[in-house]
Amino acid sequence: MNSSTGITHQTPPPISLYLKVWLALFILSTFSYMVDYLQLQGMLRWGLIISFMLLKASLIVSIFMHVFWERWALIGSLIAVPTLLISLIILMAIEADFIHLNRLLFFAH
Amino acid sequence: MASVNNSSNSSVWQEISTDFSGDQRVFQLSWGKTMMWMFLLGDVFVFSCLLISYMSVRITTTAEWPNSADVFSLTIGTQTVPLLLIAIMTFILITSSGTMAIAVNYAFQDKLRRSQFLILATALLGLSFVGMQALEWSKLIHEGVRPWSNPMGASQFGACFFLITGFHGLHVSIGVIYLLLLAKKLSNNHRQKPENRLSANAVEIAGLYWHFVDLVWVFIFALFYLW
Numbered sequence A: 001m002n003s004s005t006g007i008t009h010q011t012p013p014p015i016s017l018y019l020k021v022w023l024a025l026f027i028l029s030t031f032s033y034m035v036d037y038l039q040l041q042g043m044l045r046w047g048l049i050i051s052f053m054l055l056k057a058s059l060i061v062s063i064f065m066h067v068f069w070e071r072w073a074l075i076g077s078l079i080a081v082p083t084l085l086i087s088l089i090i091l092m093a094i095e096a097d098f099i100h101l102n103r104l105l106f107f108a109h
Numbered sequence B: 001m002a003s004v005n006n007s008s009n010s011s012v013w014q015e016i017s018t019d020f021s022g023d024q025r026v027f028q029l030s031w032g033k034t035m036m037w038m039f040l041l042g043d044v045f046v047f048s049c050l051l052i053s054y055m056s057v058r059i060t061t062t063a064e065w066p067n068s069a070d071v072f073s074l075t076i077g078t079q080t081v082p083l084l085l086i087a088i089m090t091f092i093l094i095t096s097s098g099t100m101a102i103a104v105n106y107a108f109q110d111k112l113r114r115s116q117f118l119i120l121a122t123a124l125l126g127l128s129f130v131g132m133q134a135l136e137w138s139k140l141i142h143e144g145v146r147p148w149s150n151p152m153g154a155s156q157f158g159a160c161f162f163l164i165t166g167f168h169g170l171h172v173s174i175g176v177i178y179l180l181l182l183a184k185k186l187s188n189n190h191r192q193k194p195e196n197r198l199s200a201n202a203v204e205i206a207g208l209y210w211h212f213v214d215l216v217w218v219f220i221f222a223l224f225y226l227w
Helices: A015-037 A042-064 A072-083 A085-107 B009-021 B031-060 B084-108 B112-142 B156-187 B200-226
Strands: B074-076 B079-081
Touching (some): A072 A085, A072 B009, A072 B031, B112 B200
C-alpha cells in the first residue's frame, strides 16, 4: 500500500485540531444566527448566510470527514460531481422566475 | 509518490491522471469506505433535489412565504426569541459531530473504550436532536400546518418543511441506530476472532455518515430556516 493513502496510514492528527474545528463551527453558527437575530437584510444578509454556510461545510468535509488527507483522485471526484448541480440550480431559478412572472400576469384578475 | 498536502498545481493533475489511467484501483481506499462515499454522493443528489425543488416553489408562488424567524420562535417566560429551538438543534448536531470525530481519532489510537464511550455520546446527542425535531413538528401541526396547506401563507411551505426536515430526521434516526450497533459490536470486539474484529476503519466509515448528516443540516439551516 502507498504510504500517503488516507489518514489510516499516517499518525492521526492531534485531538486539539478537532476541538479547534468544533469551536470554529460553533462561532460560525453563532454568527449566522446573529444575521437573523439582528435582522440584517438584502445582499448583506444573503452574502453572509451563504459564506458562513460554505465555510462550515468545507470545515466539516475537509477535517471531520478526513478529505484533507485523501488522494486527489477521490477529492476531485467528490468536488467535480456535485459542482454540476450548480447548472441545475441556475436552470431551475430561471424557469421558476418565468413561472412566477406568468402567475403574476394571469392570476391577478 | 506525491503527497497530498505539499503538492504543487502540476503534480495534482499528474496524480489524478496516474491514478485514473494506471492498470490499478483508482480509489486506494478500503471497499467499505469507497462504498460509503458513493452512497453519500448519491445522497447529495437526493438532498439537492429536495432543496432545489424548495427553491423553485418558493420563487414561483405568488402567496406570501411565512417568516421563519416568527414561525420557529420560542417563548421563554415573557420573551420571544426567534429560531431558538433551531439554534439549539444546530449546536447539538455540531457537538455530536465533534464527539464523533474524536471517537474516530481514539479508534485509530486503539483506545476502543474511549471511542465506544464517545460513539454512545454521539448517539445520545443525535437522539435529543430527533426529540427536538418531533417537538417542532408537533408545534407546527398544532398550528395547522399540513403538507398540503398552511394557514400562515404559501401552502408550499408545509410541503417543503415536512419533506426536507423529515428526510433529514430519518437520516439522523438511522444514524443513531447505526452508531448504537457499532458501539455494541465494539464492546464485544475483544472476544471475537481476530479476523472478525472491527478495525478503526469501520468507525471512520460510520463517522463519514454522521458528519454527512451534520453537513446536510448546515445547508438546511442556512437555506430553509435563515433565508
